[in-house]
Every structure is written in structure tokens, then in C-alpha cells.
Amino acid sequence: MSVQPIDPKKPDLEESTNVSLQHADVMRSAGAASREKQVRENGLEPVSMWIFITGSIIAIIAGSVLFKSSSLLEYDSFVASGYTQKDDPGGATTVPSAEIESLYMSMGKAKYTGCIACHGADGNGTPGAFPPLAGAKWVKESPIIPAFAIIHGVKGAIEVQGSTYNGNMPSQGGDTMGDLELAALIYYIQNSFGNKVGVLYTPEQIGQIRKLSNERSESGQVTAAELTKYLGKKLDGDSFEPGTIVNKKTGEILEVE
Amino acid sequence: MSTEVNSPFLEDTKLRADVDRSLRHPVMFFFTSGAAWLAVSLVLGIITSIKTHAPGFLDCTSFFNTGLTMQAHMSTLIYGWGAQAAFGVIIWLMARLSRQESKRSGIILVAGHIWNAAMTYGVIKILMGEGSGIAWLYFPTEVTAVLIGLYFFIGTWSVIAFRVRRGGHIYISQWYILASLFWFPWVLLTGFLFCQIYLGEGHPMMITATSAWFRSALLLLFFTPVAIASAYYIAPKVTGRPVYSYNLAIFGFWALAIVGPWVGMQRLMGAPIPSFMPYLSAGAAILLLIPAIAVAINILRTAKGSSSAMAHSPSLRFTVAGAVGLLLMAGIGALISLPSVMKYTQFSTVQYGYELTAILGFFSMCMYGAIYFIVPRVTNREWISVGLIRQHFWLSIYGVLAIALIYTITGGFMHGDIIERPGEVAATAYSRLYPYAISLTTGFIFLLISTFFFCVHLLLMWLRLGRRSSHPTLLVRHPHGSPHGPEGDLDKLAELDSNLSAN
Numbered sequence: 001m002s003v004q005p006i007d008p009k010k011p012d013l014e015e016s017t018n019v020s021l022q023h024a025d026v027m028r029s030a031g032a033a034s035r036e037k038q039v040r041e042n043g044l045e046p047v048s049m050w051i052f053i054t055g056s057i058i059a060i061i062a063g064s065v066l067f068k069s070s071s072l073l074e075y076d077s078f079v080a081s082g083y084t085q086k087d088d089p090g091g092a093t094t095v096p097s098a099e100i101e102s103l104y105m106s107m108g109k110a111k112y113t114g115c116i117a118c119h120g121a122d123g124n125g126t127p128g129a130f131p132p133l134a135g136a137k138w139v140k141e142s143p144i145i146p147a148f149a150i151i152h153g154v155k156g157a158i159e160v161q162g163s164t165y166n167g168n169m170p171s172q173g174g175d176t177m178g179d180l181e182l183a184a185l186i187y188y189i190q191n192s193f194g195n196k197v198g199v200l201y202t203p204e205q206i207g208q209i210r211k212l213s214n215e216r217s218e219s220g221q222v223t224a225a226e227l228t229k230y231l232g233k234k235l236d237g238d239s240f241e242p243g244t245i246v247n248k249k250t251g252e253i254l255e256v257e
Numbered sequence: 258m259s260t261e262v263n264s265p266f267l268e269d270t271k272l273r274a275d276v277d278r279s280l281r282h283p284v285m286f287f288f289t290s291g292a293a294w295l296a297v298s299l300v301l302g303i304i305t306s307i308k309t310h311a312p313g314f315l316d317c318t319s320f321f322n323t324g325l326t327m328q329a330h331m332s333t334l335i336y337g338w339g340a341q342a343a344f345g346v347i348i349w350l351m352a353r354l355s356r357q358e359s360k361r362s363g364i365i366l367v368a369g370h371i372w373n374a375a376m377t378y379g380v381i382k383i384l385m386g387e388g389s390g391i392a393w394l395y396f397p398t399e400v401t402a403v404l405i406g407l408y409f410f411i412g413t414w415s416v417i418a419f420r421v422r423r424g425g426h427i428y429i430s431q432w433y434i435l436a437s438l439f440w441f442p443w444v445l446l447t448g449f450l451f452c453q454i455y456l457g458e459g460h461p462m463m464i465t466a467t468s469a470w471f472r473s474a475l476l477l478l479f480f481t482p483v484a485i486a487s488a489y490y491i492a493p494k495v496t497g498r499p500v501y502s503y504n505l506a507i508f509g510f511w512a513l514a515i516v517g518p519w520v521g522m523q524r525l526m527g528a529p530i531p532s533f534m535p536y537l538s539a540g541a542a543i544l545l546l547i548p549a550i551a552v553a554i555n556i557l558r559t560a561k562g563s564s565s566a567m568a569h570s571p572s573l574r575f576t577v578a579g580a581v582g583l584l585l586m587a588g589i590g591a592l593i594s595l596p597s598v599m600k601y602t603q604f605s606t607v608q609y610g611y612e613l614t615a616i617l618g619f620f621s622m623c624m625y626g627a628i629y630f631i632v633p634r635v636t637n638r639e640w641i642s643v644g645l646i647r648q649h650f651w652l653s654i655y656g657v658l659a660i661a662l663i664y665t666i667t668g669g670f671m672h673g674d675i676i677e678r679p680g681e682v683a684a685t686a687y688s689r690l691y692p693y694a695i696s697l698t699t700g701f702i703f704l705l706i707s708t709f710f711f712c713v714h715l716l717l718m719w720l721r722l723g724r725r726s727s728h729p730t731l732l733v734r735h736p737h738g739s740p741h742g743p744e745g746d747l748d749k750l751a752e753l754d755s756n757l758s759a760n
Binding site for chain 2: 030031032033034035036037038039043044045046047048049054055058059063064065066068069071072073074075076077078079175218
């Protein structure tokens with residue numbers, strides 16, 4: 001064994017020890033440990049210049065990335081400049097489109113969730129308190145009446161399906177609702193719960209209703225007396241043909257099937 | 258056995274053998290169960306990967322949904338294989354380098370059993386869809402809490418062994434191991450507290466940011482130092498040469514300690530977190546190349562020149578492969594952190610491939626090197642089969658190359674290129690990814706075959722069915738009539754022993 005002793009303070013051998021015996025003993029019980037080489041830790045080879053050069057290049061690249069962020073340690077700046085995806089270069093921009101009837105039904109149904117509490121999911125209202133929409137002439141005979149009810153709300157006695165209701169319906173935010181959404185909601189209540197009017201009003205036609213609404217002589221909620229004059233009144237202009245494909249966001253006609 | 262040994266060399270050999278013996282069961286337990294979890298993880302990885310190119314595979318039950326198998330796959334890879342292999346190497350290396358026998362092997366062994374039981378429960382919970390869903394912390398909260406608690410019953414004794422070490426000089430491996438012993442609970446506790454406990458408090462994006470940091474920190478501040486510690490031990494030990502440049506080794510340590518904790522948030526570039534954070538992390542991820550080069554050059558230069566040791570020693574071969582893996586990991590990590598490249602890589606498969614390359618190509622290779630060195634010592638038996646070691650090495654290399662080069666780099670950029678094109682539908686990106694997904698499955702299958710036989714080999718060694726020989730199992734082609742080379746002088750020694758006793 002030409003291995004350097006770990007602890008050179010001690011004498012190599014003592015007369016009293018049978019070295020061969022001890023050696024055999026250790027070799028047998030610790031074969032792997034006894035053939036190990038010692039770890040010497042003081043390697044002091046010179047470090048190649050290339051490591052320093054490579055390290056410097058890496059540090060420069062890293063620094064250039066780091067200082068791309070103009071706002072170091074600024075916790076209020078959340079948007080990195082230039083970090084948006086580039087536009088489609090001259091490609092066909094795809095517009096979200098839908099067929100008008102299914103668009104109006106799904107959009108109107110989503111809007112109708114605000115009406116369910118009083119008029120019911122089935123449009124039958126609450127007997128004695130809130131009038132039904134199903135089969136009501138107020139709903140079926142003109143789009144102006146439901147539109148006014150949504151825009152202004154209704155007060156006073158109103159006779160629906162043979163019963164008289166004396167409730168107070170507040171405005172349902174029809175002023176802030178988009179024309180397309182209002183058209184969809186009117187289409188939904190005119191064509192659900194057994195109602196079958198079937199006219200697909202365009203946003204332009206809803207504009208006519210808004211014009212009428214602005215020219216009202218009364219203010220506040222509408223009354224049955226005021227609504228009566230609109231019974232049977234139609235809107236000017238063409239409504240959508242069934243099967244028209246429109247832009248889901250604007251209601252713009254894309255093609256007619 | 259005699260109790261009095263007077264020769265200093267024999268005394269030290271006996272001490273080292275005693276250290277080895279005191280740690281036999283905890284170390285073998287961690288290695289063997291770690292290898293078994295690695296096999297489980299690879300099976301889950303194969304299921305996940307097959308589903309990306311054959312979506313109908315195993316769709317009979319919700320247990321094998323991609324989202325669930327992916328989580329179970331990563332959890333078993335990290336906490337089943339990674340953490341347990343690291344624990345085995347940490348406790349053995351620290352005891353050996355501090356020349357201290359383990360006095361708490363029983364506690365470590367019990368903690369190891371509970372660790373595995375908790376993990377099994379956690380994996381079943383994940384597959385039932387009751388995991389936490391937070392990246393790399395997929396286990397339910399109670400399981401993560403138990404794992405953190407158990408760590409203190411495993412790691413504390415190594416810190417104590419270091420405190421009462423014999424010998425004045427602190428070897429570089431001890432630096433890395435001591436650091437990882439403190440970094441692991443720090444990183445795991447931070448991730449656990451901010452991603453699983455304090456959820457309602459603070460900004461919700463903080464969870465995302467902490468989770469991104471956690472993944473990187475666990476990789477760079479736990480798996481990396483343990484793997485480097487093992488490489489710095491194995492390379493000089495097998496070649497018998499000192500570490501090429503000790504100053505470079507110390508520099509590499511401090512560079513990792515200073516740069517490592519800043520990495521991680523670069524993958525959130527463009528997310529609504531303070532915008533300097535991703536840039537800071539990207540810069541740090543590039544700087545990480547410096548400690549990686551320092552360590553890898555040091556290991557490779559230490560091994561260079563001992564071509565026979567390289568050719569014959571499985572430990573050295575795996576360690577050198579691990580050093581190359583370290584360069585690969587840091588190289589990919591720096592490349593995908595460049596803001597100009599990131600638009601192709603941020604949302605593509607590169608991120609997953611990088612994690613696999615780091616764990617399988619760098620960390621695991623270093624662990625295999627350590628395991629092939631440690632196991633014959635703690636069991637006092639030699640590895641049974643050269644063929645099994647050889648297949649383990651080559652299949653691991655093929656598997657890692659398929660994953661790192663084909664899937665991660667080529668596939669990741671192909672995938673990212675399509676994602677970046679406006680107007681392309683997602684299906685195009687997946688059809689582009691198809692061949693690379695198959696290469697991932699192939700790589701996993703190579704690794705699974707090698708891991709299965711590795712696990713069996715380890716189990717046989719733990720049962721002490723290894724060869725009794727004074728010669729190690731080397732990768733030589735039987736020049737001496739035995740598949741392992743010369744069997745040594747055990748019989749001669751026994752003869753000598755009996756002769757001497759008779760006199």
C-alpha cells in the first residue's frame with residue numbers, strides 16, 4: 001500500500017501488532033473502502049484565459065438583458081414595453097360571426113336573466129304581483145312597448161291576459177344597453193314562452209325606438225295609457241332576413257345565406 | 258474482528274468502513290425506493306406523453322387524464338426520485354467527509370418510510386383530482402407539510418455531523434452539501450407558505466410569481482448543489498487526481514449561491530407583475546452559465562487524462578455525463594431566457610423539456626455516478642453485472658439525448674414558432690409537435706427500461722446478493738476469464754488469515 005497516511009502524527013507500526021493479520025482483516029471486511037484513493041483537494045492548476053473571456057461575454061449579454069427593463073426595482077411599473085404580439089401581416093382577419101337567429105336567442109337569453117326574478121324563467125310572471133310575458137298583447141303587438149318598459153320602467157294599473165296588475169317596474173337600464181343587445185332581448189321575449197313574432201329587428205330599427213323614446217312628452221316610467229298608442233305599431237325599414245350571418249360584436253351584416 | 262488497529266492507514270480505512278456500515282440501511286432505502294419512484298414517474302410520463310400524440314389512450318377512466326398524470330409524473334420525479342436520491346447522497350457524503358459514523362440511522366430510516374407512505378397517499382390524491390394544482394407542489398397541503406416536517410428528521414444529523422467533523426479542511430463537496438441542507442427547507446417552506454397556505458393575502462399574482470421562483474430555486478438550490486457535490490467527490494476519488502483548480506471550485510460555489518436565487522421569474526415575461534422582475538431573472542439565468550462552466554470545466558479537466566478510469570469506472574462515466582448535462586441545462590436555460598428567443602419558447606414545450614433535461618440529464622446522471630460508487634461500500638459487495646451497468650449507461654444517454662436535443666430544442670422551437678404566428682389555429686401547432694412528442698415517448702421508454710433493471714440491481718445489492726470480491730465491477734470486457742475481470746485475492750487473504758491464526 002503506497003497510500004499516504006491520513007494522520008502522520010502516529011507511528012506507522014507497533015511491535016505488538018500483527019500487521020498482516022490486521023491488513024487481511026480490513027481488506028476482507030472493507031474491500032471497497034480499502035482500495036479507495038485519497039481525495040487531495042489542493043489542485044492549483046492555472047485557470048485558462050478562455051474561461052475568463054467566455055465569462056465576460058456571458059456577463060455582458062446578461063447585463064444587456066437586465067437593463068432592457070428600464071424600471072429596475074420599480075414596483076409600480078407592470079407593463080414591459082414592446083411586449084405585445086405583432087399583428088397578422090395582411091392576413092385574413094377573422095371576425096367573430098354568428099347566424100342572427102341563434103345569436104339573438106343566446107344573447108337575449110343571457111340578458112333575460114335580469115328579468116327572471118319577476119317575470120319567471122317561463123315568462124308566466126308571478127300571479128297577483130307581476131304580469132306574464134307569455135301571450136301578452138303588449139309584448140307581441142309591437143317591439144316599442146317592451147323596449148319602452150325596459151328603458152323607462154312601467155307604473156300604474158295595466159291589464160294583461162284578463163288580470164289587472166298594479167305594480168311598479170323600475171327602469172332596466174335600457175339606456176345603457178347596446179342596440180344589438182336590446183334587439184336580442186326583444187327578439188327573445190317575443191319568441192319564447194309560446195310567443196311567435198319572428199321579426200329580427202336590426203340595430204338601426206332599435207335606433208327608431210330610441211328616437212321615439214327621446215321625443216316622449218311624459219317623463220319617468222311609462223303608463224298603460226301611454227303604451228296603448230303603440231299597440232300594433234310597426235317599425236320602418238327592413239329587419240334581418242333569417243339566416244343572415246352577422247358580426248357578433250357590431251351586428252354588421254357579413255353575408256346572407 | 259480485531260479491535261486494535263495501529264497503522265494510520267488501516268485505522269482510517271476501518272473508520273471509513275464503519276461510517277459506510279452505519280449508513281447501510283438508510284442509504285440503500287433512499288436509493289432503492291428512489292429508483293422505484295423514478296420508474297413510476299417514467300410510466301406516468303409515458304402515459305402523459307402518449308396522450309399528446311394518441312389522445313384516446315387510456316381514456317376509460319378519469320385517473321389517467323393528462324392533467325392528473327402530468328402532475329403525478331412531476332411529483333414522483335421530484336419528491337420520489339430526486340429528493341430521495343439526494344438524501345441518500347447527502348447523508349453518506351457528509352458522514353464520509355466529516356469522518357463521522359451515523360448515530361441516527363434508525364430515525365432516518367423511519368422518516369424515509371413515512372416519506373414514501375405520505376408520497377403514495379399524495380400521488381393517489383393527485384390522480385383522484387384532489388391535488389393542489391400548483392406547479393411542483395402538486396400534493397395536497399397536508400402531504401407537503403408532512404414532507405417538510407420529515408426533512409428535519411433526515412437532514413439535521415448531517416448538519417450535526419459537519420459540526421463535529423474530524424479534520425480541519427472543509428472539502429468543496431461539503432460546502433455544496435451544507436448549503437443544500439439549508440437551501441432545501443428555505444425553498445420548500447417559501448413555496449409551501451406562499452403558494453399553499455397564505456392564499457387569500459397579498460396580490461394574487463404573487464402566487465404565480467412565487468411558484469415560478471420555487472420551481473427554479475428547487476432545481477438550482479437543491480438538486481444542482483447536491484449533484485455538483487457528488488461530482489466533485491467522485492471525479493477526484495476515482496481518478497486519484499486533485500480537483501483541477503480549487504480556486505475555480507470555490508468561485509463556482511459562490512457564483513451559484515449569488516446568482517441562483519434570482520432566477521425563475523423570466524418565464525412570466527409579460528405577466529402583470531412588476532416588469533423589472535422577469536428581466537432580472539432572465540439576466541440571472543444567463544449569468545448562471547458562468548458557475549455552470551466553472552464547475553463543468555473543473556470536473557472534466559479533473560477526469561481528463563485518466564482515459565482508463567473513464568473507460569472502466571461506471572461512477573466516473575456517469576459523473577462526466579452529468580457534467581456535460583450541467584452545461585446542457587445551463588445552455589438551454591440561458592437560451593430560453595433571451596427576450597428575443599423567448600417569444601418562441603415562453604409558451605411552448607421547451608419549458609417542460611428544460612426541466613426534464615435538468616433533472617434527468619444532469620442531476621440523475623450525477624446521482625447514478627454516486628450510487629455506483631456508494632452502494633458497494635455500504636453493502637460490502639460488488640455490483641453483480643457489468644451488462645446491467647452498461648445498459649443503464651447507454652439507454653440513459655439515448656433517452657436523455659432524445660428528450661434534450663430532439664424534444665426540447667428542436668420540438669420546442671417548432672412548436673413555439675407556430676404558436677407565435679398569428680392566425681394559425683392551435684391544431685397546427687399540435688400537428689407540428691407530433692413527431693417530437695413521439696421522440697419524448699421513445700426517450701421515456703429507453704429510460705424506463707434502464708431504470709427498471711437499475712432498480713432490480715439495487716434491490717439485489719441491498720439484499721447483499723452482490724459479488725464478494727476485492728475487485729470492483731468495472732466496464733471491461735472480461736480479459737481474465739471472469740465477466741468482471743480478476744476476482745482478486747480474497748481467497749488468498751482468507752488463507753493467510755487462517756494460517757496466521759493457526760500459528
